[in-house]
Amino acid sequence: MNENTVYDAIVVGTGISGGWAAKELCENGLKTLVLDRGPMVKHVEDYKTMHDDPWDYKFKGELTLEEKKKYPVQSRLGWAPRDDVKHFFVNDLEHPYQETKRFDWIRGYHVGGRSLTWGRQSYRWSDIDFEANKKEGIGVDWPVRYKDIAPWYDKVESYIGVSGEKLGLKQLPDGQFQPPMELNCAEKELQASMKNDFDDGRLLTIGRVAHITENTSDIEGRGPCQYRNRCWRGCPFGGYFSSNSSTLPAAERTGNMTIRANSIVHEVIYDASTKRATGVKVIDAVTHEKFEFKGKIVFLCASAMASVGILLQSKSKSFPNGMGNNHDQLGRNLMDHHYKVGATAKIDGHLDKYYKGRRPNGFYIPRFVNLDDTTQRNSFLRGFGYQGGASRGNWKEMVAEMGYGKSLKESILKPGGWEIGMSGFGEMLPHPDNRVTLSTDKKDSWDLPQLNFDAEFKSNELxxxxxxxxxxxxIFKAAGFKEITTFDESTGPGLGIHEMGGARMGANPKTSVVNRNNQLHDVPNVYVTDGAFMTSASCVNPSLTYMAFTARAANHASKQFHQHKFS
Structure with missing residues (x-):
């Protein structure tokens, strides 16, 4: 690599958004440098645990007490990191941050980012979401509406492969779907109950998930899901969408991409005379060498909080408080989704039935509150949906005291009864005092300021x-389920791993950071297309929306480039 090369575009980050930015820019003919702060992960070749079985691990995948000390924040998830996937989660001791208030920052630093470990749930927003801020006087209005993003949802879904069922709901627009995965018998029982026992429109469907479910020649280099449910280790079949299996190879095929791993971008360089960014400053994560790479366009896709951190560190005479922060909007209005709150129950019957394979997906109950006068709730604004699943088997029946010898062996071979559970994913409102700043006294191993989080759930969320x-x-009572138990685990923003905000989109430069095309108001050749640009949160998983906005922004940037707007 040559620091004197002037790239047409620089993309920071290789996850959900970065992969799409790289693909669209390269396919539009732009010579693009792609940077990631973590090591290279090559599709298939570097999925080192993709074929492991439980018995391949000494402690059935659990980390030793000594290993767990490396992941005090990542372990707040409860289900990760484990021995089979710890390499896709950061070592918290090596990558610390500050918490004025608790913020669970779950991260993966490597090429592909969290596109390798994401939940793959893929839902469109509707105008109910885009218009909510304006109608309720919350935050600022989105400068776009569903009609502006719908064609890009079409493009993204068709390319990544989303399986699901069309429902015709105003709050959850239908998309370009591959055949849906199948509900099991217990889930179908709940589906039927909800249809018969409620008159407010609530329903149950299979999750809309970024998995290929049919043999197709339209999606290059990937095959259908094999129902192994080992997705977070990396899928050698490319059954689910990740940057590594899909968008980065597409960018590479153009011959226009240069990718550099272990590259910590910490500043966007600004030229006051042209009022444009001219490149980025980089520290090599391994050698600590410092570089500057030049580019005519910069896409920040490092993940929401990391991109905000880069902008906060990008200080100059023109931007003494960080690039695009002359109105003190950068780092504010952090959001996430609710997580680890819901209920479980047991289901009688269906003991003559089981299921085949390990379906990497669950059911989904779309939002059914605060949609109209008949579904209005007075104690909170916005809404929530549920994700869940039913299965057979109960580990509690396998405790040592329950059986010995022959009886224990026989019980292990017999599935238990049916159990069901679901967790709510609800919307968090934007508040300006929910924010992230640069630490004034704590630095990381590369002498960069740590991020300091000061955010919490407010009364609406509680x-x-x-x-x-x-x-x-x-819902469970109406279905006749037994032993219903609620859960509400201690949590705060971040644990839903849907962190958003900090550089929100808006029409007014005084109250927002980026415009309707994801450009910084004050520096139009810098685009922010990860979760940082989100103006509100909706209640659905956000990654599909990030991809749609990124594809839209990258095509806008390409047109501007070819019209010599950034020369």
């Missing part, structure tokens, strides 16, 4: 959590 539990119980 009231919504209560409703999530209450409605879950009502």
């Amino acid at each position: 009231n919504m959590r209560e409703a999530i539990k209450e409605e879950a119980v009502a």
Whole structure:
């Protein structure tokens, strides 16, 4: 690599958004440098645990107590990191941050980022989401509407492969779907109950998930899901969408991509005379060498909080408080989704039935509250949906005291009864005092300021959590399920791994950071297309929306480039 090369574009980050930015820019003919702060992960070749079985691990995948000390934050998830996937989660001791208030920052530093470990749930926004801020006087209005993003949802879904069922719901627009995965018998029982026992429009469907479910020649280099449910280790079949299996190879095929791993971008360089960014400053994660790479366009896709951190560190005479931060909007209005709140139950019957394979997906109950006068709730604004699943087997029946010798062996071979559970994913409102700043006294191993989080759930979120539990119980009771138990685990923003905000989109430069095309208001050749640009959160998983906006922004940038707007 040559620091004197002037690239047409620089993309920072290789996850959900970065992969799409790289693909669209390269396919539009731009010579593009792609940077990631972590090591290279090559599709298939570097999925080192992709074929492992439980018995390949000494402690059935659990980390030793000594290993767990490396992951005090990542372990707040409860289900990760484990021995088979710890290499896709950061070592918290090596990558610390500050918490004025608790913020669970779950990260993966490597090429592909969290596109290798994401939940793959893929849902469109509707105008109910895009218009909510304006109608309720919350935050600022989105400068776009569903019609602006719908064609890009079409493009993204067709390319990544999303399986799902069309429903015709105003709050959850249908998309370009591959055949849906199948609900099991217990889930179908709940589906039928909800249809018969409620008159407010609530329903259950299979999750809309970024997995190929049919043999197709339209999606290059990937095959259908094999129902192994080992997705977070990296899929050698390319059954689910990741940057590594899909968008980065597409960018590479153009011959226009140069990719550099172990490259920590910490500043966007600004030229006050042209009012344009001219490149980025980089520290090599391994050698600590410092570089400057030049580019005519910069895409920040490092993940929401990391991109905000880069902008906060990009200080100059023109931007003494960080690039695009002359109105003190950068780092504010952090959001996430609710997580780890819901209910479980046991289901009688169906003991003559089981299921085949390990379906890497669950059911979904779309939002059914605060949609109109008949579904109005007075204790909170916005809404929530549920993700869940039913299965057979109960580990509690396998405790040593329950059986010995022959009886224990026989019980292990017999599936237990049916159990079901679901967790609510609810919307968090934007508040300006929920924010992230640069630490004034703590630095990391590369002498860069750590991020300091000061964010919390407010009364609207706390009231919504209560409703999530209450409605879950009502749904299970109506179905006749037994031993219904609610759960509401200690949590704060971040644990849903849907962190958003910090550089929100808006029409007014005084109250927002980027415009309707994801450009910084004050530096139009810098685009922010990861979760940082989100103006509100909706209640659905956000990655599909990041991809749609990124594809849209990259095509806008390409047109601007070819019209010599950034020369």
